[in-house]
Amino acid sequence: MECPKCQTGNLTLSYLELFFCVQTCNGCGGNWVLIEDYVKWKDQHPEYAYIDVDVTEDLDDAVKALLCPSSGLIMRKLKIAKETSHRIDYSASVGGVWLDNGEWQLLKNSGLAGSLNTILTEHWQLKIREQRTEDTFDMLYRTKFGDEDYDKVKVLREWLQSHPQKSDLRAFLLAQDPYSVKR
Numbered sequence: 001m002e003c004p005k006c007q008t009g010n011l012t013l014s015y016l017e018l019f020f021c022v023q024t025c026n027g028c029g030g031n032w033v034l035i036e037d038y039v040k041w042k043d044q045h046p047e048y049a050y051i052d053v054d055v056t057e058d059l060d061d062a063v064k065a066l067l068c069p070s071s072g073l074i075m076r077k078l079k080i081a082k083e084t085s086h087r088i089d090y091s092a093s094v095g096g097v098w099l100d101n102g103e104w105q106l107l108k109n110s111g112l113a114g115s116l117n118t119i120l121t122e123h124w125q126l127k128i129r130e131q132r133t134e135d136t137f138d139m140l141y142r143t144k145f146g147d148e149d150y151d152k153v154k155v156l157r158e159w160l161q162s163h164p165q166k167s168d169l170r171a172f173l174l175a176q177d178p179y180s181v182k183r
């Protein structure tokens with residue numbers, strides 16, 4: 001597998017810890033970690049406790065997003081604690097994480113090594129909740145307006161939202177009679 005980070009090195013089998021199997025880049029030293037391998041290791045190491053962390057998605061950094069070495073799909077950049085600059089690249093499609101060279105050590109030093117799977121689980125649940133909310137609204141509008149009108153108004157809305165004269169157009173659209181001097 002080609003390295004998603006430096007794109008010149010190759011990923012080869014190695015061990016991040018005893019019995020913690022990963023793929024390490026022979027160019028930049030970054031590590032490709034499958035969550036299942038992490039969980040196997042963690043089960044043997046209860047001393048790496050889970051601590052509560054604040055997970056947010058770093059959308060500003062989308063340009064620098066890496067592609068998953070396994071699926072080729074975009075990976076999400078997750079910011080895992082406010083007080084550090086940790087970012088981990090998460091491939092939800094494969095269940096893998098990219099850790100830059102030295103990042104595992106940083107996670108261990110900040111006591112976050114035991115929280116990796118929970119971080120990903122939380123992010124995953126957050127996405128599911130958002131998706132559910134969106135689906136719920138969609139269903140509510142569809143029921144309220146009926147299929148035909150809902151599809152029509154969605155197209156109109158999208159056009160209006162991105163239009164530079166949207167407030168004037170909206171006023172025109174909603175005016176009782178835009179050709180009359182009376183209001």
Ligand SMILES: [Zn+2]
Nearest residue numbers: 003006025028
């Ligand atoms: Zn590399």
